[in-house]
Amino acid sequence: MNEITVFPPATVANVxxxxxxxxxxxxxxVDAMTLRLTDEKGVRITHLDDYGLPADPERNIAGVALLAxxxxxxxxxxxxxxxxxxxxxxxGVGSSSAxxxxxxxxxDKLLNERFSRLELAEFAMRGEQVASAGRHADNVAPxxxxxxxxxxxxxxLDIVELEFPEIAVTVIHPQIEVKTAxxxxxxxxxxxxxxxxRAWSNVGAxxxxxxxxxxxxxxxSLEDAIVEPVRKTLIPHFDAxxxxxxxxGALGGGISGSGPSIFMLSENQSTxxxxxxxxxxxxxxxxxxFNIYVTKINSEGVKFAxxxx
Numbered sequence: 428m429n430e431i432t433v434f435p436p437a438t439v440a441n442v443x444x445x446x447x448x449x450x451x452x453x454x455x456x457v458d459a460m461t462l463r464l465t466d467e468k469g470v471r472i473t474h475l476d477d478y479g480l481p482a483d484p485e486r487n488i489a490g491v492a493l494l495a496x497x498x499x500x501x502x503x504x505x506x507x508x509x510x511x512x513x514x515x516x517x518x519g520v521g522s523s524s525a526x527x528x529x530x531x532x533x534x535d536k537l538l539n540e541r542f543s544r545l546e547l548a549e550f551a552m553r554g555e556q557v558a559s560a561g562r563h564a565d566n567v568a569p570x571x572x573x574x575x576x577x578x579x580x581x582x583x584l585d586i587v588e589l590e591f592p593e594i595a596v597t598v599i600h601p602q603i604e605v606k607t608a609x610x611x612x613x614x615x616x617x618x619x620x621x622x623x624x625r626a627w628s629n630v631g632a633x634x635x636x637x638x639x640x641x642x643x644x645x646x647x648s649l650e651d652a653i654v655e656p657v658r659k660t661l662i663p664h665f666d667a668x669x670x671x672x673x674x675x676g677a678l679g680g681g682i683s684g685s686g687p688s689i690f691m692l693s694e695n696q697s698t699x700x701x702x703x704x705x706x707x708x709x710x711x712x713x714x715x716x717f718n719i720y721v722t723k724i725n726s727e728g729v730k731f732a733x734x735x736x
C-alpha cells in the first residue's frame with residue numbers, strides 16, 4: 428500500500444475540571460488527509476482548504492510530526508500529504524491534534540504498523556507543540572485512542588483509556604479565534620491548595636461517574652473554579668450559553684480546550700438538540716457567526732477510508 432486516506436476527529440480537551448489531562452473524541456467534525464509514500468526524501472504538503480496554513484513541513488503541525496517519524500526510521504522514505512481541514516484552526520476542538528495524529532496514524536499504516544500507540548502519540552505531540560508551545564496530550568490522546576482518555580503523565584507519557592456511558596454532545600463554535608498559546612499565558616502561575624483539592628476531587632469523581640454511568644455524579648463533577656473563570660472572558664456570551672444549556676437539560680459542560688468552542692454533555696440526542704436550540708438562541712442576535720454540532724463520543728479515534736464516517 429502506497430496511499431491511504433484517514434479521517435482524524437475533533438476532540439474536547441480539559442472537560443471542565445481535567446485541565447491538561449482529560450479529553451474525548453467527537454464523531455463530528457473530522458478532517459480528511461491523504462498520505463502517499465514517495466522515493467523523494469522529506470515531506471511535501473498540499474492544503475486543499477482555505478485556511479492559509481503553512482506548507483513548509485518544519486512549520487506545519489502535521490509536517491513536524493511526520494519529520495519526527497522519519498527521523499525514527501532514518502529517512503528511508505518520504506511522504507506526500509494532502510490535507511482538507513474541516514476542523515477550523517483555533518476553534519478549540521483539537522484542530523492541531525487532528526492534523527498531527529492523522530498524519531502519524533496514516534504514516535504508520537503505510538509503514539506496516541511499526542510503532543505503538545504511545546510512540547505515535549509522542550510523534551504527534553511534537554507537532555502539537557508547534558501550535559500550543561507546550562508539551563501536552565489531552566487532545567492527542569483521545570484523537571488517537573478514541574473515546575475518553577486521561578493523560579496521567581507526559582514525562583514519561585502515560586495514557587489511560589476510560590470507560591464511558593453513551594452520552595450526547597453539543598458544541599457551539601463561535602467564529603472567532605482563540606490561540607492556545609495566548610490562552611495558556613492567561614493562566615495563574617499558582618493556585619491555592621484549597622482550589623487544587625477541589626479540582627482533584629472533581630476529576631476523581633468524574634472518572635468514577637464515567638465508569639459507573641452515574642450521570643448525576645457526572646453533572647456534579649463538571650465544575651472548575653481555576654481555569655474557566657479566567658478563559659471565559661475570551662468567549663462572548665459564555666455565561667449565557669452555559670445557563671441556557673443547563674436550563675434546556677444539559678448535564679453540564681464548559682470551554683472546549685482553550686476555546687472559543689463551548690461543549691455540553693446530555694443524556695440523549697433529543698436533549699442535545701434542545702441544548703443546540705438554546706445555544707442558537709443566545710448567539711442568533713450576537714452578530715457573531717457560529718456553527719453548532721450535535722454529535723456523540725467517537726469510540727474509535729482516527730478512521731480510515733472505507734469505514735463509516
